[in-house]
Structure formats: structure tokens, C-alpha cells
Amino acid sequence: MQRLFGFMCLVLIATAVPASAQERLKVVASFSILGDFVRNVGGDRVSVTTLVGPEGDAHVYSPTPADAKKIADAKLIFINGLGFEGWLPRLVQSSGSKATVVTATTYITPLKLGSHADPHAWQTVVNAKTYINNIRVALSAAAPADAEVFKSNAEAYRAKLDALEGEIGQFIGQIPSHRRKLITNHEAFGYFAKEYGFEFIAPVGVSTEAEPSARDIAAIITQIKKAKIPAIFLENLSDPRLIKRIAAETGAKVGGTLYSDSLTDEKGDAPTYIDMVRHNIRTLRTALEGVTMRG
Structure with a gap:
């Protein structure tokens, strides 16, 4: 039993x-x-x-x-x-x-x-x-x-x-169409650009494997002025003095980090896909309009 x-x-x-x-x-x-x-x-x-x-x-x-x-x-x-x-x-x-x-x-x-x-x-x-x-x-x-x-x-x-x-x-609708252009060093936003009416421009003469030379910086400045680009997102320009120089000479705003191919860990800005997209659109909105987003 x-x-x-x-x-x-x-x-x-x-x-x-x-x-x-x-x-x-x-x-x-x-x-x-x-x-x-x-x-x-x-x-x-x-x-x-x-x-x-x-x-x-x-x-x-x-x-x-x-x-x-x-x-x-x-x-x-x-x-x-x-x-x-x-x-x-x-x-x-x-x-x-x-x-x-x-x-x-x-x-x-x-x-x-x-x-x-x-x-x-x-x-x-x-x-x-x-x-x-x-x-x-x-x-x-x-x-x-x-x-x-x-x-x-x-x-x-x-x-x-x-x-x-x-x-x-909601976010993108507040950005005028003529300001929806920016420079980023990685061509990862083609689908985003086509869907939401942006123009992502790769910087001339810049490699992600090396720091840009003085000639490269001059070419980027010319490129930004010619295309009237309002914001720059250059991850390989790790030296803030270079970024400030480009911004000062072109009038472009210094953008934040856009996540493209990878999420962050749990403590980062983009631990999930939805967090990544939210971060990117808020970063774009802030950089292109100069408005601090909440939430």
C-alpha cells in the first residue's frame, strides 16, 4: 500500500x-x-x-x-x-x-x-x-x-x-522634411531612411578602423556644409575635440549614439529591440530639433 x-x-x-x-x-x-x-x-x-x-x-x-x-x-x-x-x-x-x-x-x-x-x-x-x-x-x-x-x-x-x-x-512627424538628413559612419539605416523619409549620408574618406586624418576632417566639413546636414553621428570620432571642431565649423549639431546592429546589456540604452528603436528616434528628434525628450 x-x-x-x-x-x-x-x-x-x-x-x-x-x-x-x-x-x-x-x-x-x-x-x-x-x-x-x-x-x-x-x-x-x-x-x-x-x-x-x-x-x-x-x-x-x-x-x-x-x-x-x-x-x-x-x-x-x-x-x-x-x-x-x-x-x-x-x-x-x-x-x-x-x-x-x-x-x-x-x-x-x-x-x-x-x-x-x-x-x-x-x-x-x-x-x-x-x-x-x-x-x-x-x-x-x-x-x-x-x-x-x-x-x-x-x-x-x-x-x-x-x-x-x-x-x-509622433516623433518623426515633428521633424521638418528638410532637416531629416544626417551623417553616420555605418550604412545600416537604409530601410529606416526609406520608410521614414530620412537621408543617411556616409562620411567621405572615413574608415571605422582608423582615426580620420586632417584631410578627412576637412572633407567631412565640406560635405556637411554642401549637403546642409543638421546633425552628425560619427562613432569613430571618439575625440570630443574633433567633434566640437566639426560642429563649430559647420553648424551641425552633435548627435548621440544610434544603435544599428546590436543591442546593449540590461544596463544600457537598448537592451531590447523596442528600447533600441525608441532610443534611436528620440536621439534623432533631439539632435535634429534640439529638444530634450522626456520619458
Whole structure:
């Protein structure tokens, strides 16, 4: 009798274990923004590992042996595609992984960046919704029993993205069209520019791998004056004296940091995709209008 009672208790305990405590679907996301999307759709039914974490640059990332182990253990591998993770196919092959590779940009019409596709499709909320739907479909196929959970999570997150679109319209609508131009040293905002009517101009003669020379600075000043650019965002100009010089000689405002390819950690300005977009639009609004935003 005691043995029967003990067995029944074990059965009751096993059936009472919540889904989140059971084996979760193991998936890998190539970089932090995509990882945030997957977490929002997967919720507690999915265990997400991100290869290129906060503040990391997926363009130049060098995989480690630990990454191969993460890939080998995964059921799904979410990638951005459009040439963003050139190092990943070799990593998947070397890991011997049998995981399904899911391209999150499927059904998005890419813009051109030179002669190649522009991979930064997440820079518009419209495209972010396509990412979410692709993720939902892939997770549901891999774990059909949780399909309704993934659907519910995706719908809840899309509602947040709808609200974010309203915020973007509110902020950007207050910036005159003739002032929607700025310089940034990374060509990551093509989709954003097309969707919201901005002109992002890459500075002439500047490399992200070296400090600009006096000739480079002179060229940038000429470029800003000629194009009547009201704000500059040059991350590689780390010396504030150079930034002040350019601003003083051109009349352009010194902008803040725009996040493009990576989120920050929890203590930073952009720990999630929604935080990143909010930070960027507020930074643009402040720089182009000189108004301090609240909230």
C-alpha cells in the first residue's frame, strides 16, 4: 500500500511540473536583436542562445569552439540572412549540426547596399513584424504542441510593435522634411531612411578602423556644409575635440549614439529591440530639433 501511495505521489508530482520546467526547445539566434525577437515569441517554451551577444558586431564575428557546441545542441538556428552572417555556414558545417536553419528575413524584399543586399532589414517595424511571423511559423513547426502559445506570444508582441509605430510617427512627424538628413559612419539605416523619409549620408574618406586624418576632417566639413546636414553621428570620432571642431565649423549639431546592429546589456540604452528603436528616434528628434525628450 505504501509503495502504491509513493508511486501515485510521483505521478502527481510529474504531472504538476509546469511546461517551463520541462525540456524546452533549444534554439540558437545569430545575434542579439534576432535573439530578442525569438525570446518574445518563444517565451518560456524555448531556450534561446545568442551567438553574437550585446555590443557584438556580427559583420566581423569570429566563431569559437563553444559556438559549435551550441549549434550542435540546437533544434533550430535562426539567422538574419541577406549575407549578414557570412561566417555561419562554415560554423554549422563544422559543428555537424542537424538543426533546421531558419532565415528570419524570408518574404522581405531587400534593398541594395552597393552591389549586395542590405541585411539591416530589422530597422523598420514593418519588417520586424515579418521577422516575428517567420519565427512563429518555425517554432510552431518544431514544437506543434506549443503552437498556440507561440501564436499568442507573437500577437502580443505585434501589438507592442503597433504601438511603437505610433510613437515613431509622433516623433518623426515633428521633424521638418528638410532637416531629416544626417551623417553616420555605418550604412545600416537604409530601410529606416526609406520608410521614414530620412537621408543617411556616409562620411567621405572615413574608415571605422582608423582615426580620420586632417584631410578627412576637412572633407567631412565640406560635405556637411554642401549637403546642409543638421546633425552628425560619427562613432569613430571618439575625440570630443574633433567633434566640437566639426560642429563649430559647420553648424551641425552633435548627435548621440544610434544603435544599428546590436543591442546593449540590461544596463544600457537598448537592451531590447523596442528600447533600441525608441532610443534611436528620440536621439534623432533631439539632435535634429534640439529638444530634450522626456520619458
